[in-house]
Amino acid sequence: TTGRVGLDIGFVNTASCESAITFIDGDEGILRYRGYPIDQLAEKSTFLETSYLLIYGELPTKEQLEEFTDNVTRHTMLHEEMKRFFAGFPREAHPMAVLSSGVSALSTFYQDSLDPFDEEQVHISTIRLLAKLPTIASYAHKTAIGQPMLYPDNDLGYVENFLRMTFGVPAEKYEVDPVVAKALDRLFILHADHEQNCSTSTVRLVGSSQANMFASISAGVNALFGPLHGGANQAVLEMLEDIQAEGTDPKKYMEKVKNKEDGVKLMGFGHRVYKNYDPRAAIVKKDVRAVLETMNKPDPLLDLAMGLEDIALKDDYFVERKLYPNVDFYTGLIYKAMGFPTEMFTVLFAIGRLPGWIAQWREMINDPKTKIGRPRQVYTGETERAYPSK
Ligand code: SDX
Numbered sequence: 001t002t003g004r005v006g007l008d009i010g011f012v013n014t015a016s017c018e019s020a021i022t023f024i025d026g027d028e029g030i031l032r033y034r035g036y037p038i039d040q041l042a043e044k045s046t047f048l049e050t051s052y053l054l055i056y057g058e059l060p061t062k063e064q065l066e067e068f069t070d071n072v073t074r075h076t077m078l079h080e081e082m083k084r085f086f087a088g089f090p091r092e093a094h095p096m097a098v099l100s101s102g103v104s105a106l107s108t109f110y111q112d113s114l115d116p117f118d119e120e121q122v123h124i125s126t127i128r129l130l131a132k133l134p135t136i137a138s139y140a141h142k143t144a145i146g147q148p149m150l151y152p153d154n155d156l157g158y159v160e161n162f163l164r165m166t167f168g169v170p171a172e173k174y175e176v177d178p179v180v181a182k183a184l185d186r187l188f189i190l191h192a193d194h195e196q197n198c199s200t201s202t203v204r205l206v207g208s209s210q211a212n213m214f215a216s217i218s219a220g221v222n223a224l225f226g227p228l229h230g231g232a233n234q235a236v237l238e239m240l241e242d243i244q245a246e247g248t249d250p251k252k253y254m255e256k257v258k259n260k261e262d263g264v265k266l267m268g269f270g271h272r273v274y275k276n277y278d279p280r281a282a283i284v285k286k287d288v289r290a291v292l293e294t295m296n297k298p299d300p301l302l303d304l305a306m307g308l309e310d311i312a313l314k315d316d317y318f319v320e321r322k323l324y325p326n327v328d329f330y331t332g333l334i335y336k337a338m339g340f341p342t343e344m345f346t347v348l349f350a351i352g353r354l355p356g357w358i359a360q361w362r363e364m365i366n367d368p369k370t371k372i373g374r375p376r377q378v379y380t381g382e383t384e385r386a387y388p389s390k
Helices: 038-044 047-056 062-073 080-087 095-109 119-145 158-167 178-191 198-207 213-224 232-246 250-258 279-294 300-313 316-320 328-338 342-366
Strands: 022-025 030-033
Touching (some): 030 047, 030 279, 038 178, 038 279, 047 158, 047 178, 047 342, 095 119, 095 213, 178 328, 198 213, 198 342, 232 328, 232 342, 279 300, 279 328
């Protein structure tokens, strides 16, 4: 039976809903967006083309992609009054908190086009979110480092625009490194959707109350923030930096993990669904050394990460529990080489995941059969008892 959590027949059916967007086989390590294998999309597609595929179900024609790209490009600017929003946060605010609030705040400028059942309004909300999330993300970063925000440059591509707004300054011309742009575009493709993970299920559940797309996506950003979910890419780098700073022998660290000392985990390892190598991690692992070398930024933490993986893949603790690297294990090393601070890593995950969240929200709104029903529970509390007479 699919589609509902079936407690009434004595077992929990883990299928929370039906969906035609993304297919995962956790045992075989298979991931496909609308039937296309992730490695082929990572190799041949672009992030905006993959976004179109996830949202509309088919790869776009050349004309459709041009129109979609042009539409997104022309909506990258924020309402001028939105810029005041960033000044309200302390410098040390985590950009994920700014991002989730920013998405919610964005909807206040479009109160007249938030109806989940009006196709035109859903279309323009789709475009606005895809276009403006990178702008909000880069402004959160600029505010944190005390630099002026840059307006988008419509002559640049989607990823190039984001890189320039994040790393450019008004005083100098910013040259986008094509290697960085290509690598980041590919990473966004790898993060674009992943069926009913924590944040996507959150987007669906919030949207099932007919909350608008912005409110639902804002909730998804908050769910992604957690270190066991999207926050893991930041946690992996912090783990590697701690091991390096303390000069801990990797074998000794793994003993700590296996003994669960202070609840420590090998961050970036394990997965609720993949009980095999995460196909996305395999692609990132293949890229990471080449990207670091092309950017001339070799990093000893990469050798440390690969060393930890080597130990884990031969250790019964990990093998018996089917713990393999997931998408977060190597991505942080590339983000660091690109110049992003660790606090921005999960923001990058959110930018990548946005088309998947939008696609899943639209599917749920358009097809009640794919709704996540109201979750039930197994009650373990007190049986009925009378209030004591005074
Ligand atoms: C993402 O769902 C998605 O699709 C998510 C995602 C997406 O694209 O949306 O793929 C993105 O969130 C990837 C996961 C990123 N999180 C991390 O890397 C954090 C570290 N990983 C763990 O917290 C854990 O592996 C989970 C939460 C990801 C998955 O947990 P499971 O599969 O439910 O495993 P579990 O928590 O039930 O643990 C089973 C056993 C336990 O040991 P025992 O009780 O059997 O002795 O495995 C151990 C756990 O302690 N274990 C780990 C471990 N993960 C599980 N031990 C050490 N290190 C780890 N990372």
